Amino acid sequence: MVMAPLVLVVIVSFVLVSIAVRYGDDTVSDTYYKDSRLYHYSAEQDEQARALGLAGVLLFSPQDSTVSLDLRGNLTYPEKLLLTLSHPVEADLDEHVVLEQVSAGRYRGAVKAPMQHRWYLQVIPELNPEEFRRAQWRLKGEINFNLGNGVPLKPAEL
Template sequence: MTATVTLQAGRKPWYKEPWPWMLMAGPGVVVVAAIITIVLAVKSDDGLVSDDYYKEGLGINQRLQRDHQAAQLGLQADVMRADNKLRLLLSAQGSAAFPEVLMLHLKHPTIDGRDQKIELKSEGAGFYNGVLATAVAGRWHVSLEDPAGQWRLHGDWRADLDEPLRLRAKAE
């Protein structure tokens, strides 16, 4: 009977042994990682999901009509940037009347919060100028529209490059 008493006296309780803790560490790490993922998903807005995708789908035909109108007018634009100032030269094949104001939309491919809407005012002879709200870098989707929404020029722009942005009408 003495031998069994000495063996039991040398045993530690389970929570003082390393093996149960090592076995519980894996599932514990997974639970903590899942909680962190849930918190990040709830707090951050990805900006890529549209709330009204059906309405956006219906607007595609309207945008295509504006692209065709720009192609019929033979519109093209060159946008130059110096710091946060923009200067645009708009030209057409015929004798098209240019509006006093144009709207330039800069849309970031992944982050809605960085989008900008710049009003460009006419200086005459097809030249327009405007100012960026914030500095831009990287890739952007750009569209240029008349205020009446009759035509649209669009394209992609790498703002990091020191080349002018060229927008041409695409007859598709």
């Protein structure tokens, strides 16, 4: 009788710790770095995209699970681009899609992520997702599949 509350507290503690470890917060993945107690945002990639006049339109096709990108700007179009779909809440759902050039400024790729709800989008010319900070430029956007399947991409606003 005396030990029952103590045993209950220990059991509840183990359950809460296991929930905290399994469903912990995801980390922010962008060009932020910590300097003392201040956070700074690096906008070099966005400025470069703006200088090149880059813009694009992504069109998702849920029927065949593909995405196409129409890119325009003053650049030599790379053979491949990397599209990152970032879920706003669950990092486990994030996906990297390689977009291959089908014609000048037009790219296509296959998407495995569910085309529903809201996603953050980023296109870079670097194919290794771990090296996104080294990319020369980037375009960003946000899509809500409840509202449509197309979205414009542009450099992030400062």
